[in-house]
Amino acid sequence: MSERKQPEEMRTVEAIEPERYEAFAPPSYHFDLERRDFLKVVGGGIGVFLVMGEPAAALAQESGRPQFRFRMPPLPKNVGAWLHIAPNGAVTVFTGKVEVGQNIRTSLAQQVAEELKVAVDAISMVMGDTARTPFDMGTFGSRTTPTMGPQLRRVGATAREILIGLAAERWNADKKTLVAENGAVRDPATGKTLGYGELATGQTLAKTIISTDPLEPPADWTVAGKPLAKVGAVEFVTGRHRYPSDIVVPGLHYGKVLRPAAFGATLETLDASAAKAMPGVTVVHDGNFVGVVAPTLEEAEKALGLLKATWKTAPQISNAELFAYLKQNVLPESEAEEDRLRHETGSVESGMADAPKKFEATYTVEYIAHAPLEPRAAVAVWQGGKVTAWTGTQRPFAVRDALADTFHLAKDDARVLMPDMGSGYGGKHTPECAIEAARLSRGAGKPVKLIWTREEEFTWAYFRPAGVIDVRAGLGADGKLVAWEMHNYNSGPSAVMTPYDVPNQRISFHPTKYPLRQGSYRALAATANHFARESAMSELAHMAGADQLEFRLKHLSDERLKAVFLAAAKKFGWPRAKTAPGQGFGIGGGIEKGGRVAACAEVAVDEKSGEVKVTHVVVAFECGAIVNQDGLNNQVSGAQVMGLGGALFEAIEFADGKILNPMFSKYRVPRFKDLPEIEVVLVDRVDRPPAGAGETPICGLAPAIANAIFDATGTRLRAMPLAPHGLKKADPTPPAPRAAAEPA
């Protein structure tokens, strides 16, 4: 983060802001093609390998000889993905990315298909199997669409050119006169065609392409952005698709883990005699880890209930102390140096001194849970000292590495397979369920399935970090911002930089100690930082006597962000006149992960009950060129629904190392009745490379709602969730101005 000193670059930056919770160990590539005897596996044909990040120079030995035989060493090791065309014409794409509901199984296949000129359903996607797909860091950070998509497009195009070349050789024709279509190469002059299978027969051709080579600009895509139905959709509506929790293997047993009484508790005593006395039941006890294995789920549940344990616990903080705790526990300068963010332009002090109007406010966000509908699940099997685990994770290779570490195995002796799962939203990065299943399986000597209960998922996964955000700003006599200061405590640095033009800025992220296990989440800190900044922008607009939209536009030089604000406003009919009591309108938006988002919200606040209902949302989103219109629409709309929960009512309640609301009856998630009318405006920029869409669209909604509630009621809410129990019970008084301490 040391590069954060240049404000201009920050404003227009297209690079991805590193997330500290997503900054993992450096890649360790294990895809060793020679050792895997690649040819034996696939039986010849044509392969195109995408080599990650290696400068072309590293492959100089190949220059002048771009194609080489499979067996001819050395094959590059840093393969990121590859495509295989078998002698029977079957096309298979191997990638370590995983499908979690974001529809990349379809969109990636679509992009390959477009280039390779085959039908989408002619392509099989092998994803997230550590034994068969190349290493991949994980599916997160909205990286698949901007990186893997275009790269696979190139892979497909390269394969097409190889096939055309082969046909040209056979026919003794000029490559340029041949066309590829419908899985075959055709010579329009003679009408002859050769199917890809025929062309691949008897071949052992491989070609590498380098990921750092320039990409074809989206405007030159042969077919761009066509909507396409989800691959394998029938499997989902028939219930035939096997999610991680549906995997069955012969001799399967069921596991349950005894959970400690509180976070950080240590086991004092254990009486497992009653459970052990049950026929077929194994109790696995290893330090603090206690679990049971039984032939059926109901017996495993019963055995778990028979375990008698006492735990040593320590007092821990609760929601009531949370925000004070974060502010008081900023990590010392020497720690977490790379996480810290400090940005300074001009002088906030002199800007504030000159400002006729001054603004200061504190915003907070609670811990919230991902609560994917499929909780963590794993099936583990040991055979000959090797372990295989099917599990729901966004990082199959990290889970493999964790299994290897935990059980002291060589990495190749642990295999992780990731069946398309019941989503994650950034919440399934960690390996514990697979490790627990593997530990139980080893202890019992049986294949074991472990599905976390909803309560376990709510308690033992991790949370989106809570945070405190302090904002201070000065307004000039011309109604423009002269100073802007923002400090984020704990929730993270994503999107903490302001996209607005302000001459004097001080922006910091302060890592702190924190009480609950925290990690990635859809857009992570960008939601909190947008909530604070975009709420403050509307507060400042109010102070300046300006319209919320006008005020923003006045401070914006990022044309793309302007464009989405205008697009959302136009569709929404901004500015709108109120037609009913309790009605209010708000706006919010910003830049994250290369995308631009703006949301307009209409709320209706019931004056008697204080109930807040979001009635209408328009969200405009631009993420460069659109790959799959319908899929993108679905993602953006879904992000509004999910964002509604975090904005209005989701919050983890905790005390003394326990989660107090670990179930859907106590932790409220958005349901049908919460659904506003949602309109999505997609701004297609075919001149720009595509950016990811799973995260950024969630960022604009919460501040838009907060601003709309203010517009409706005159009450400014600065704590997320905004109205967990409606407005009456919410604290109508703004939090006290922050202590005048100098920022750390």
Next chain:
Amino acid sequence: MSIEIKVNGRKHSVNTSPETSLLTVLRDHLGLTGSKYGCGEGECGACTVLVNGYSRRSCIMKVGDLHGQPVTTIEGLEQEGKLHPVQQAFLEAEAFQCAYCTVGMIMTTVAMLNAMPNPTDEQAIEFLNGNICRCGTYPRILRAVHLAAERMPKGEAR
């Protein structure tokens, strides 16, 4: 002990306690994994099946309480290889992302259309409010419901 149940028109005898949840019996004894676990407390609808044509949360229904009533799961909806109109509608409306909620949504919709062949948006929202889609595909699910209602020949629902 052995318990007799009728699922998708077939009789099964299951070796378990009457206290065991219907969901566990379906998924782990009969291998019918279409019905999903999402909460175990009747709050999410992922496990919804039809009992005697009515939607029931199989996670909180004890198998011993069935007393011979027939159970229909997603695996029993297709007829002669043809998707049920509700399945077809969900497919066409692409009313899912991860689709983990889809089976429960489809089963609840089938039960709803049994009782209410042409629900309004409000009625559908009321009926489906107990089903969670964490991916937030509710608007598409409503579209699928209406599509199914239009298509469903009278008497086809079960």
